[in-house]
Amino acid sequence: MNDQLAGRNLPNPLVKPNGEMISDSLAWLENRSAVKDMLCEHEYGHLPQRPDHLAVEVISTDEDYCASKAVYKKIRLVLTLNQSVFSFPVDYVVPKNGRKHKAIVLINFRGGIPDKYLPSEEICDNGFAVASFCYEDVTSDDGDFTNGVCRQWFPDGKRRGDAAGKIAVWAWAAMCVMDFLLMQEEVDPLNIAVAGHSRLGKTALLAAAMDERFSHAWANNSGCCGAALSRGKAGETIERITKVFPHWFCPNFARYACHEQDLPFDQHALLALIAPRHLYVASAEEDLWADPASEFLSCVAASDAYRLFNLAGLKHGDAFPIPGTSLHEGSIGYHIRNGSHYLSRYDWHEFMKYMSR
Ligand code: GTR
Numbered sequence: 001m002n003d004q005l006a007g008r009n010l011p012n013p014l015v016k017p018n019g020e021m022i023s024d025s026l027a028w029l030e031n032r033s034a035v036k037d038m039l040c041e042h043e044y045g046h047l048p049q050r051p052d053h054l055a056v057e058v059i060s061t062d063e064d065y066c067a068s069k070a071v072y073k074k075i076r077l078v079l080t081l082n083q084s085v086f087s088f089p090v091d092y093v094v095p096k097n098g099r100k101h102k103a104i105v106l107i108n109f110r111g112g113i114p115d116k117y118l119p120s121e122e123i124c125d126n127g128f129a130v131a132s133f134c135y136e137d138v139t140s141d142d143g144d145f146t147n148g149v150c151r152q153w154f155p156d157g158k159r160r161g162d163a164a165g166k167i168a169v170w171a172w173a174a175m176c177v178m179d180f181l182l183m184q185e186e187v188d189p190l191n192i193a194v195a196g197h198s199r200l201g202k203t204a205l206l207a208a209a210m211d212e213r214f215s216h217a218w219a220n221n222s223g224c225c226g227a228a229l230s231r232g233k234a235g236e237t238i239e240r241i242t243k244v245f246p247h248w249f250c251p252n253f254a255r256y257a258c259h260e261q262d263l264p265f266d267q268h269a270l271l272a273l274i275a276p277r278h279l280y281v282a283s284a285e286e287d288l289w290a291d292p293a294s295e296f297l298s299c300v301a302a303s304d305a306y307r308l309f310n311l312a313g314l315k316h317g318d319a320f321p322i323p324g325t326s327l328h329e330g331s332i333g334y335h336i337r338n339g340s341h342y343l344s345r346y347d348w349h350e351f352m353k354y355m356s357r
Helices: 002-006 025-044 120-125 166-182 199-210 238-244 251-256 267-272 292-307 345-356
Strands: 053-064 070-081 084-095 101-108 128-134 187-197 216-220 278-284 325-327 332-337
Touching: 002 292, 025 166, 025 199, 025 251, 025 267, 053 166, 070 120, 070 166, 084 101, 084 120, 084 166, 101 166, 101 199, 101 345, 120 128, 120 345, 128 166, 166 187, 166 199, 187 199, 187 345, 199 216, 199 267, 216 345, 238 251, 267 292, 278 292, 278 345, 292 332, 325 345, 332 345
Parallel strands: 101 128, 101 187, 187 216, 216 278, 278 332
Antiparallel strands: 053 070, 070 084, 084 128, 325 332
């Protein structure tokens, strides 16, 4: 594994720009904001400022959801930003047994429950609360920055080189859902995960890197500019992703198309920002566009930051894991399953097992 990593020529997030080595957890925590700034400046853009005020409007309540095992609330989060108001809907389901529950924020492709990516009954049966929102209810998945919440920040639709891309905006919205969950007394505030699949897996990683209130991050098949290393990556590359989805990133990121070696970091720096909290990366064997090997190696590389906290990071063997393998012992969890790009029941069950440990 070390040979494979050496071949990628990765910048070390534990070395400061002045060459000083970070060798303990305190120095790492002090340097975190510099690493965050670097990722924002060159790749995702700076996240907009937090709302001045957040209110919750309940649209409907079903006290008898799933044979009365759970409560299902449809709500709107009403955010005040510089004197204007923006709101978006959230679906919230919580088991009905008077206990405090671990919770998951799912950034989803669609609203409403259940959904093919959101098996709400099984999630409750495993003892979790879940709050999910549709990413396009926050802002559209295209280059138009004048709609949804983006209208507040980019009235003429123009962005500076380091301004938020859409991934940063969706991550910002996940942080607002975290604000909501922290107001729910049936939620355990120390066990709240952020999760997403594919482009929304990239988003979940950014949300957890930026917001330490998330105790767990789960990126499913997140690939390029998500969990996967950019240097030496197979499948989707920075050149391709910045051509097809330039709006996901800040304008500065286009510089690195075909020049990943010039980036002052690689994706394991994003993962390292989640240390010492729990990180979970899931790959699929046939998802070669995302490149499972680059997702796995990135977890191995990010483990250095966990070791500063005397944590193992990813506990793995000498070979690349084969499909059907789950590595659940460390503070970084990982699995690879058979099949293609998808957020499956298998993925949910493995993640919930990991988060229940
Ligand atoms: C693909 C994209 C990937 C991934 C995926 C998705 O087309 O190239 O980076 O994010 O979309 O979100 O479904």
